[in-house]
Amino acid sequence: MGLDLGRELEVHADALRLRAERTKILASNIANESTPGYKARDIDFRSSLQQMASGEAADGLSLSTEDDLLYRVPNHPTEDGNTVEIGVEQAEFSQNTSDFQMSLTFINMKIKGLEKAITGNS
Known part of the structure; x- marks a missing residue:
C-alpha cells in the first residue's frame, strides 16, 4: 500500500x-481601476473549491470562462x-494573500507530519 501524496494534500493544493x-x-481589477466601463470581477471561492473537490470543474480549475467569474x-x-x-x-487582495499563506502553512505542516511518519522521528 503506497502513499498517495496528491490525495493527502488535495484540498490544500486545490x-x-x-x-x-x-x-x-x-x-x-486593481489594474483597471480607472478604465471607463470596466466591471470588477471575482469568484465565489467556496463554491469553486467545492466544484474542484467534487470533480465538477473541468481539469480541476475552470475559471477560464466568463461564466465562472462573478461581477x-x-x-x-x-x-x-x-x-x-x-x-x-x-482588502480582498490582502485577505486572499493571507489565505494563500495559510494554505501554504497547512501543506507544509502536512508534509512535515508525513516526513516524521515515514522516517519514524517524533
Whole structure:
C-alpha cells in the first residue's frame, strides 16, 4: 500500500491553485481601476473549491470562462461605468494573500507530519 501524496494534500493544493487564480482576477481589477466601463470581477471561492473537490470543474480549475467569474456590485457606482472600488479590491487582495499563506502553512505542516511518519522521528 503506497502513499498517495496528491490525495493527502488535495484540498490544500486545490485551494492554492484557486487562490492563485483569484489573485490574478483581483490584480486585474486593481489594474483597471480607472478604465471607463470596466466591471470588477471575482469568484465565489467556496463554491469553486467545492466544484474542484467534487470533480465538477473541468481539469480541476475552470475559471477560464466568463461564466465562472462573478461581477462585483459596487457600493458607490461611478458615472463612467467602472465598478472597481480600490479599497474593496485591496482588502480582498490582502485577505486572499493571507489565505494563500495559510494554505501554504497547512501543506507544509502536512508534509512535515508525513516526513516524521515515514522516517519514524517524533
